[in-house]
Amino acid sequence: MPPPTDLSLILPAYHAATLLEKHLPGLQTYLARLPIRSEILVVDDGSDDAGATRQVAERHDCRFIGLPHNQGKGAAVRAGMLAAHGAVRIFTDADIPYELESIELFYRYVREKEFHLVIGDRTLPGSNYFQEIPQTRRWGSRLFSGFVGRFFVGGIYDTQCGLKGFQAKVAEDLFGVSRINRFAMDVELLYIALKRNYDIKRLPVRLRLWEESGIDLMRDGLTMLWDVGHIHLNYRRGLYDQRERS
Numbered sequence: 001m002p003p004p005t006d007l008s009l010i011l012p013a014y015h016a017a018t019l020l021e022k023h024l025p026g027l028q029t030y031l032a033r034l035p036i037r038s039e040i041l042v043v044d045d046g047s048d049d050a051g052a053t054r055q056v057a058e059r060h061d062c063r064f065i066g067l068p069h070n071q072g073k074g075a076a077v078r079a080g081m082l083a084a085h086g087a088v089r090i091f092t093d094a095d096i097p098y099e100l101e102s103i104e105l106f107y108r109y110v111r112e113k114e115f116h117l118v119i120g121d122r123t124l125p126g127s128n129y130f131q132e133i134p135q136t137r138r139w140g141s142r143l144f145s146g147f148v149g150r151f152f153v154g155g156i157y158d159t160q161c162g163l164k165g166f167q168a169k170v171a172e173d174l175f176g177v178s179r180i181n182r183f184a185m186d187v188e189l190l191y192i193a194l195k196r197n198y199d200i201k202r203l204p205v206r207l208r209l210w211e212e213s214g215i216d217l218m219r220d221g222l223t224m225l226w227d228v229g230h231i232h233l234n235y236r237r238g239l240y241d242q243r244e245r246s
Helices: 017-033 052-059 073-083 101-111 135-151 168-177 185-195 217-236
Strands: 005-013 038-044 063-066 086-092 117-120 163-167 200-203
Touching: 005 017, 005 073, 005 101, 017 038, 017 052, 038 052, 038 073, 052 063, 063 073, 073 086, 073 168, 073 185, 086 101, 086 168, 101 117, 101 163, 101 200, 163 168, 168 185, 185 200, 185 217
Parallel strands: 005 038, 005 086, 038 063, 117 200
Antiparallel strands: 086 163, 117 163
16 A cells, blocks of 8 residues: 555656756755655656656656557656545646645645635736736636636636646546546536535635746647537536446
């Protein structure tokens, strides 16, 4: 049996060895100060980097999971969530974009206030995300989130914030049936969670830093819309039905 862990932090990574080397030390220092037991899982999404991501993860005493080929952020987060040991499981990006204090806040809303899942919402008062990023990315994000918020996820107008936390049993349920491997995975998770009547808490987030990502707004935006179009179909086909846990 693995040792009991309060918090698992999952970091999906793709060609992110340099980012991890830069940001893991500060993250570990922060986690060490918290009065909880924690683990960091680095999930490499099939990077062709001669093992650089694994080496960084192991050098910093993180658990490492390597996917055999590039599948997408959704696949990487799913693998980490299902392999985690924590009673609370949080995922964020490899550059740790939001203030570190958000980690403890999210943890306490799940563990102590007993919300099933807690999600960052960059549109809430107290957030400072959209003021800090390029205008094209800002409007692309808002258009997509506005569309899916109106038609798919019951008024949640920020599905894509890269900071979300789950109770262990909820993570195992949602990620055990999720199917989308790329960026629309957040929409799928929230869609299933709402169908399950899980309690969802939205919290403001504050940007710690902005690292330019490799997202292509046109290409990836079209892929996300295609994936979103399959979510309701998957639900109607029973692909999100709850599975019995052994």
